[in-house]
Amino acid sequence: MKKPTSKLSSLQPEQLAAWATEAIKRSKSGQIPAYVPLLARADRQGFAVQIRAIEGQILSWGSAATTFPLMSAIKPFVFLYLLCELGETAVFDCVGCEPSSMPFNSLTQLEIDKGKPRNPMINSGAIALASLIPGKNAIDRCQNLLTWLNQRAKSQLFVDELMLDSVNANPNQKNWDLAASMVESGYLHNSEIALETYNRVCCLAGTVEDLAKLGMLLVSGGDAAENCRTVKALMATCGLYEASGRFALRVGIPAKSGVSGVLLSVIPGEGAIACYSPPLNKEGNSVGGLFLLEQIAKTLRLSVFD
Numbered sequence: 001m002k003k004p005t006s007k008l009s010s011l012q013p014e015q016l017a018a019w020a021t022e023a024i025k026r027s028k029s030g031q032i033p034a035y036v037p038l039l040a041r042a043d044r045q046g047f048a049v050q051i052r053a054i055e056g057q058i059l060s061w062g063s064a065a066t067t068f069p070l071m072s073a074i075k076p077f078v079f080l081y082l083l084c085e086l087g088e089t090a091v092f093d094c095v096g097c098e099p100s101s102m103p104f105n106s107l108t109q110l111e112i113d114k115g116k117p118r119n120p121m122i123n124s125g126a127i128a129l130a131s132l133i134p135g136k137n138a139i140d141r142c143q144n145l146l147t148w149l150n151q152r153a154k155s156q157l158f159v160d161e162l163m164l165d166s167v168n169a170n171p172n173q174k175n176w177d178l179a180a181s182m183v184e185s186g187y188l189h190n191s192e193i194a195l196e197t198y199n200r201v202c203c204l205a206g207t208v209e210d211l212a213k214l215g216m217l218l219v220s221g222g223d224a225a226e227n228c229r230t231v232k233a234l235m236a237t238c239g240l241y242e243a244s245g246r247f248a249l250r251v252g253i254p255a256k257s258g259v260s261g262v263l264l265s266v267i268p269g270e271g272a273i274a275c276y277s278p279p280l281n282k283e284g285n286s287v288g289g290l291f292l293l294e295q296i297a298k299t300l301r302l303s304v305f306d
């Protein structure tokens, strides 16, 4: 019997090239974040995408060799790692699973929730989870996550030390305030090691190929299928911060963005789409990445709600 083929594998290179070219044009309306000096120097026109279909086809366009820090796109993988290593109870004792209608670094949201981070996809949640990663210090913890991910995904992520220096050069007061509030409420014990680990894992870097390979971990699930389902559910409801609900209606695909301009989308039963385009909209999501994904999802009818 012939295996059913994915819709994703029917995408034509010419069609992808046309959408990507339009995405670069549209990205001109976005802003490059200024709070990390090295991120601020990103090429506004830089663009790369890789699509991996479940049967193995790979379609790429743009600067395949460009590496970038994953920033918040690492959050689903910190979450996955801890679900697999520590189990659901330990993880959900530390973070909630509800969407937030406030920005990703909102202290107000945390205070409304009495110090318990609302979900793992916003900064408070990821800082709290960073504190649970096993290891004696931040370097060790990040290395444990890195080794785990690279082995499973066959990716070549690395720590972008220059980016980390740049992040550390301008301590992020909002993240410090979130950590201090969580210490006060008892959800965090040591804010220094949590923030150091968080900043380091946000500086894990790679190409769109590496990011797409990480995405495939969540598609196939393997021996972690149940945990992957949990991660995808929270990507769908919380992955694009306060824009998540609107995105679910328009596109309907679990996705996670990062402030470096990355957008990773995971389509159950189909494959993964990793995109890099630095200019961001007001919610901190990549303008070009969102445009491209919407075109692909609408044309191929990829919404998980279809």
Ligand code: GLN
Residues within 6 Å of the ligand: 070, 071, 072, 073, 104, 123, 172, 175, 199, 202, 257, 258, 259, 260, 284
């Ligand atoms: N490290 C970044 C920060 O804390 C990650 C945020 C993001 O990518 N949205 O600001």
